[in-house]
Amino acid sequence: GAVVSQHPSWVICKSGTSVKIECRSLDFQATTMFWYRQFPKQSLMLMATSNEGSKATYEQGVEKDKFLINHASLTLSTLTVTSAHPEDSSFYICSASRQTGTPTDTQYFGPGTRLTVL
Amino acid sequence: AQSVAQPEDQVNVAEGNPLTVKCTYSVSGNPYLFWYVQYPNRGLQFLLKYITGDNLVKGSYGFEAEFNKSQTSFHLKKPSALVSDSALYFCAVRALTSGGSYIPTFGRGTSLIVHP
Numbered sequence: 001g002a003v004v005s006q007h008p009s010w011v012i013c014k015s016g017t018s019v020k021i022e023c024r025s026l027d028f029q030a031t032t033m034f035w036y037r038q039f040p041k042q043s044l045m046l047m048a049t050s051n052e053g054s055k056a057t058y059e060q061g062v063e064k065d066k067f068l069i070n071h072a073s074l075t076l077s078t079l080t081v082t083s084a085h086p087e088d089s090s091f092y093i094c095s096a097s098r099q100t101g102t103p104t105d106t107q108y109f110g111p112g113t114r115l116t117v118l
Numbered sequence: 119a120q121s122v123a124q125p126e127d128q129v130n131v132a133e134g135n136p137l138t139v140k141c142t143y144s145v146s147g148n149p150y151l152f153w154y155v156q157y158p159n160r161g162l163q164f165l166l167k168y169i170t171g172d173n174l175v176k177g178s179y180g181f182e183a184e185f186n187k188s189q190t191s192f193h194l195k196k197p198s199a200l201v202s203d204s205a206l207y208f209c210a211v212r213a214l215t216s217g218g219s220y221i222p223t224f225g226r227g228t229s230l231i232v233h234p
Contacts, residue, residue, distance in 0.1 A: 004161070034222070041127075043208065043226040044162075049219075057219075093161055103150045103212040103220035104169045109161035 003027055004096050006110035013084055014118055021079045021113045023094030029074035030096030034107065035067075038091040050077055084117045091115075120145040120213050124225035131199045132233050139194040139228045141209030150220070151192040152210040153183055156227070162208060168192060179203070199232045206230075 003026040013019050023033060032051050036044040050056035050071035058064050066088075068080040077096075081088055091114050095107040121144045131137045143149055150169055154162035166177025173185040183194045194207060209225040 006161075041227075043224045046221060046223075049221070059221075095162070103214070104167070106152075106164050106167065107162075107222065108164065109154070111161040112159070114159075 002106075002108045004030075004094065004108045004110040006092075006094055006113050008113060009111060010114040010116075012116045012118065015085050016083055018080055018082045019084055019115060021081075021092055021094075021115075023077045023079070023096070023110050025075045025096045025108070028096075028098055028108075030077070031074065031099055032097045032105075033071055033077040034095045034097075035069060035077075035079050036093045036095070038093055038112070044093060047079075081115065084115070086117045089115055089117045120149075120211055120215065120221075120223050122209050122211050122223050122225035124207075124209055124228045126228050127226075128229045128231065130231050130233065133201050134198050137196050137199040137203070137230065137232070139207050139209075139230060141192045141194065141225060142190050143192065143209070143211045144190060145211055145213035147213045149190075149192075150212040151183075151185060152212070152222075153177065153181070153192075153194050154208045154210065156206040156208065165194070165207075199230075201232045201234055204230055204232045 005024045007022045035047045047062045048056040048058045056069040071077040093112040095109045097105045099105040123142045152167045153165040156162045168175045168185045176182045206227045208227050212220045212222050
């Protein structure tokens with residue numbers, strides 16, 4: 001149990017276009033979802049936290065208008081990279097938790113999406 | 119601000135030997151500590167967590183970790199390494215921030231290489 005999927009697994013797009021990444025919890029209801037960026041040989045950088053039905057909370061330095069997050073249901077969250085540029089190329093990973101705001105709940109991670117912007 | 123340090127970028131160990139992947143943390147308050155493993159081009163998989171209670175925590179695939187409050191460490195260990203354990207390991211901490219939330223903070227990761 002506790003499987004999280006992401007789609008697409010990889011995407012290549014032209015500069016200036018928008019890309020949507022989906023994160024789904026397949027066998028549980030995810031009250032909270034997290035979105036991360038991971039650079040080569042570096043740690044995961046938390047971008048934002050989203051709770052179902054409410055606006056996402058963005059970390060400092062993350063542009064809200066550039067990285068649009070929607071968490072419309074308990075099983076789906078989407079990240080849209082608007083007007084993508086080459087510097088947005090990265091590995092994007094989502095994770096999901098059953099509970100909200102509980103520090104001890106386990107995060108279940110998706111397999112990640114490799115975004116390459118030409 | 120909370121932080122996690124994994125002082126070794128890479129750990130090399132022979133198959134069958136014990137392994138240790140180090141992690142130290144800095145938080146203001148009680149820490150909730152986690153270990154995850156990441157295989158190439160895959161997401162992170164949960165290994166184990168420390169919440170409270172026994173300092174020695176046992177997790178998946180024979181891994182265990184010991185919480186040491188005085189040394190602010192949470193090292194990952196396994197008595198006998200397998201080649202299939204070769205992967206990237208992340209330590210993470212969640213603690214109450216000044217903003218009142220429990221944001222997860224990850225270390226930079228340690229690449230474990232187990233040689234046959």
